[in-house]
Amino acid sequence: MGIPMSPRPAQVIDLDTMRHRLRAKRRLVRLAPELDGLEMLYHLASDPDTLYGMPLLAWGLREDGEVVGLVPWMEALTACHDLDDPEHGHFVGYRDPETDDIFYSAPEHKVFELEHAAAYFDYEETSEPTLLQQLPETLGTHALCMDNDGSPWQLKLVFGWRLYSNGDVEALLVDETLVETTPILAGDDCLYPGHSRHQVVYFFQRAIANRIKQEDPVTLEALACMVTSDNG
Known part of the structure; x- marks a missing residue:
């Protein structure tokens, strides 16, 4: 006859805490200007067969290590991967106008630049937002x-x-x-x-x-x- 196991206590998940942690992982910690003319490609639901190009302003390193292209979009400097609105624009990829190459991830040289810069400028956490x-x-x-x-x-x-x-x-x-x-x-x-x-x-x-x-x-x-x- 088996020994009855005591039930595990229910794990309480604080949704606000989880949301805060997820936002923190996605926050930008370092920027690098885009100076070689690389573009963001996107399409609209009203014209899904046409791709539109928009020059990238910068690349951003998030706290979780992801590097994303950034464009001034609507009300914010926005990560290209976050553009998923049928009416205003859906992100497709990045493009090098000189070669017509289309790619989905940040180029390696920008990833290296941002990672090394973030490691060099290792800022201390502060209770109030400070200029980085x-x-x-x-x-x-x-x-x-x-x-x-x-x-x-x-x-x-x-x-x-x-x-x-x-x-x-x-x-x-x-x-x-x-x-x-x-x-x-x-x-x-x-x-x-x-x-x-x-x-x-x-x-x-x-x-x-x-x-x-x-x-x-x-x-x-x-x-x-x-x-x-x-x-x-």
């Missing part, structure tokens, strides 16, 4: 800034990007009233993180931003729909 790195803006990205106080939206050139110890990446914008010397350099008092002043920040590629500046009717209509939807 500043990256220049190389694509001519613009930010559409909106607030809920009824003030008109502003279209501003993105100057650069800041990576913080909690993994957040903020776009650096210029307060024209505080510009004292030019050219503007990282660390100047006229620069500020976009979300520190604006409720909503949308990113646009240079071509779209120029159409907005030129008051292209189709672009302005699409912009009006987006603003209305956001405020609704």
Whole structure:
């Protein structure tokens, strides 16, 4: 006759703790600019047979060791692998325009660069987010800034990007009233993180931003729909 086994105590799983751990593993810990013209490829559900290309701004090393391409997309500097929206875009892969090679993982030289840089700049954990790195803006990205106080939206050139110890990446914008010397350099008092002043920040590629500046009717209509939807 077998000896009855005492039941194991039920394991309590704290979902909030698990979510926090998963987010921490995916947070960015180091950035490297993309300077060789590599692109992200994506397609839209409305036109699944057409591939669209968008230049990469940078590569990012996550805490779990994964290296991902990064593009200014909608309201954030976004990992390409996270783009999975039928309406706005679904990530397909990376492309080298010079060779037409298409690949899905980060190139080895960028992985090595990021891993060695992260090991060299071994930052200590802090209770409050601290600035880890500043990256220049190389694509001519613009930010559409909106607030809920009824003030008109502003279209501003993105100057650069800041990576913080909690993994957040903020776009650096210029307060024209505080510009004292030019050219503007990282660390100047006229620069500020976009979300520190604006409720909503949308990113646009240079071509779209120029159409907005030129008051292209189709672009302005699409912009009006987006603003209305956001405020609704």
